[in-house]
Structure formats: C-alpha cells, structure tokens
Amino acid sequence: MNMTVNLIGAGNVGRVLGRLLAAQDGFRIQQVLTRSATSARQAVDFIGAGSAIDDYAQLQPAAIHILAVGDDQIVPACAALARAVPLKDSIVFHCSGALASDRLQAARDAGALVASVHPIRSFADPAGVAAQFAGTFCGIEGDDGALAVLTPALQAIGAQPVTIDAAAKTVYHAAAVFASNYLVTVLDAALRAYQAAGIPEAVARQLAQPLATESMANVFRLGAAAALSGPIARGDLATVARQQEAVSAWDAPTGALYRSLIAPTTDLAKRKHAK
Template identity: 75%
Template sequence: MPTLNIVGAGHVARVLGRLFHAHAAFTVQQVLARSPASAGCGVDFIAAGSAADYTGLRPADCYMLAVTDDQIGPACEALAAAVPLAGAVVFHCSGALASDQLLAARAAGAHVASVHPIRSFADPEAVAAAFAGTFCGIEGDAAALALLMPALEAIGARPVVIDAAAKTVYHAAAVFASNYLVTVLDAALRAYQAAGIPEPVARELARPLAQESLSNVFRLGAAPALSGPIARGDLATVARQQAAVAAWDAATGALYEALVPPTQALAARKQGG
C-alpha cells in the first residue's frame, strides 16, 4: 500500500485517516498537528501511525493537508522544506481553494490535488461510520488523481471531478443549496408572522411548500419544478407583492426584488424546455 502522512488532526483528518487505514487504501505512517497532544489524539482516532513533527518526518508516497484554509500555504512550505517531494502526491481538503495553492509542493516536484468531502464533520465517529456514498469534489494533476481516485472509492466515497478554475463557484454552490436556502425560508417565516400568524404555525405552513419544492427540484430539475406567479407570467401580482414586502421590510423587499430576474430566467427555461 502507498504510505500516507497527514498534516492536521482535526475532524476531517481523523475521519479520512481512519477510513484510509481501515480500508487498506493507504498505510498511515505519521500524523502532524499543532501540538504533540493533538497529533496523539489523531493517531488514537485513526488507530494507525505515529505522532510526529516536521523535524522527524519521514518521506511518504502521499501527504494530506487537512488544515484550515489560511494554513494550507504555510503547511505546504514547511512540508517542502522537511522532506523530498519529487514524485509524491500532496493534496489538501479545502472546499474553497484549488490545488494551485500547493505551490511549494509543485515546485518541489510533487503532483498536487484537492479533495473536498461534501458533508458536515461535526461528529467524527458518526461520519466515519456512515461515510459510504459521500460525494467528494476532486481536482488536480493527473498523476495525483490516479492515486487518489481509487483510494477514495475504496472508502466508499463518490469522487466528482471539478474544474479547478471554478473551485470558488463550486464552493458557493453549497452556500446556495444550504445557507441561502435557510435565508429565503426565514424570509417566508417572517412574512407569515407579519400577516399575524404565530411562528410555530408559520413553520407548519411553510413546511409542505418547501419540502414539495425541494422534492420536485431533485426529482425533475429546477426549471420543471418552478411554480407560482412568475412561472405563470403574472407580473402584476409579482409587482404588488414586491411593493407590499418592501413597505413591510425594506431588506426583505430588496431580497424579493433580487430574486425576480433569476426566477424569470428560470421560467423562460421551463417554457423553452
């Protein structure tokens, strides 16, 4: 098995390290972290390898940088200064940054990549137990992907190759699908409350609408799932709603207004499809 050194001992490092070891995708060799205690905890969770620092680092076939985004560059530079990297694979786990952040490793002759597991790691034990089927956005050098793709498939991941130049847009997709969805639903709940409906009841009113819409999007696609006044071409109703919402709450009115043009474009796709 190829050897793996892990830089970082947080939740992502621990889960992937344990899975790579348990499924014989890599031989976990060493774990580095901010402190020896943290590295030791990582080794204990992974159940393989030994704690180390850069001065005692041994060469490996592959290096995983599971550190915060602002530490990817410095960690990569420290790695390149500590061990020969020519021919090795170095990858990071950021969802927002591409593999081009691993400049020092590439300059040292390494093949670089990024691997972003698309899920929450809040509970490492639970994630490690139910990781199979997890999508991973992956991009990088061909030689790096040739090593990482089978390793990810061995732990039950579903690798999806993405365009490195669009890595930030890729990460924003998760914000649209999760964070901004919550913001829009909050606007709906507050609007119900503005009409005199108690908040718990507002949630029950919004629930079937939101759940059916989500179900339709994932079953049919976004354009076929669109309904409502814009989909019907009832722009008079849209104008009245926009004015009423703006009069009630200016910020929510601006949100409503901003959503009209992309929803009209979506309606055009629906009609054209």
C-alpha cells in the same frame, strides 16, 4: 500496494479520512502532525493508527501527504512540508472546497504531484460521518498522476469522486452556499413573513415545510425549471409587483431580497416555458 500516508492537520475532515484510509488494505497512516502533541495524540486515537508529532522536523517521507488544515494555512503548511521532507514522486493534496490545487505549488516545485479532495458534507460529527461515509461525493481536481491514485483510493473508502474544473473552484464552492446557506436565508424570510401576518413561529414552520420539501423534491426529481411554480411561472407580474411593494413596506432588507430574486426567477420561468 502499501502506501504510507502522513496527515498534517487533524480537524474533523482529516480525522475521518485518516480513519477510513487506515482501515483499507494498501494504506498505512504513518504520522499525524498537528500544532500540539495533545491534539495529535487525540487524532491518532480517533484514527486508530499512526504516530503523533507536533513539529515538521519530525516528519518522515511518505507516499501521500494530506493537508487537512484551514484554508489560510494551506500555502504555509505546504511550504513547510516541502522544506521538511523530500517530495519527489509523492502525492500532496488538500481538502479545501474553496481553493484549487494550485495553492500547493511549493510541493509541485519539489517534485510532488498535487490535487485537492473536497468531501461534500458536514463533518460536525466525525464518528458518525466515518461510520456513514459511503456514497459521499468528493470534488476532486489536480495532476492526472495524483488523481489516478486518489480516485480508486476514494472509491475504496466509499466516496463518489466528481472531477471539477480547478479554474471554477470558487464557483463550485459557492454552489454549496446556494444549496445550503442561502436556502436557509430564504426560508427564514418566509417564516418571518408568515409571522408578520400574525402566524406563530411554530405554526409558520409547519406551513412552510410542505412547500419547501415538495419544491426541493421536485427540483431533484424534475430539474429546477420544471419544478418552478408560483406567480412568476404563471406570468402574473401584477401579483409580483404587489408583493414586492408590500414586503418592502414591511421590512426593507427582506424587500430587497425579494427584488433580487425576481430577475433570476423570471429567467428560470423562460427556461420552463421554452421546453
């Protein structure tokens, strides 16, 4: 197998995938297309392979086309790709976590197999990610023929592909927001509440850290229901009501956040005691 790969868009995700694929037998980075010749050359330097171009008219046919562009550019980039080169029997995939492979309909109409591949990690340090990519989960979905090629390719670069339901792609992406972004928001509420009780911010972080880390460790070891503790898990609704009132009096938005978490936490407690 010697598959040519074109990379369209070369942000951090595209650069990392390009470097990792370039290092694998059976794949050859052919062209890297970005909005400017300078950024394309920088991407080629990072990847260590390929030729830099800055116009779709310069594209050559390839076995695989990676659309590593922003979400709002996936549809127009795919349309431009379909106009630029023959796509019959090639594979086109994008790297969005929020959008499904159906956004690549222009490529599918041109005879390509389509998919999406979403590496589930931060790419703030692309060189570091490329060096430590092994074990990275990738949410994948799309045409069976595309996945039959991409799954072993991803495994070869150290990824762990996980098949997801394309119809639930937005919910899938929201899972990462819950697990990361909203978790930070809830912890911020905890730190601010400690400070409202007169505790310095640095000490507040020290107080919250063991609670947060032990709770997360228990979730990943035991499951969410078994890990739940506290007044709702104990059925101490009087304490919950007092806290709700006190937090709302201190800071109305944080009180609203507290209130919004009562019902789902109560449901989680029911699951805990049903086991």
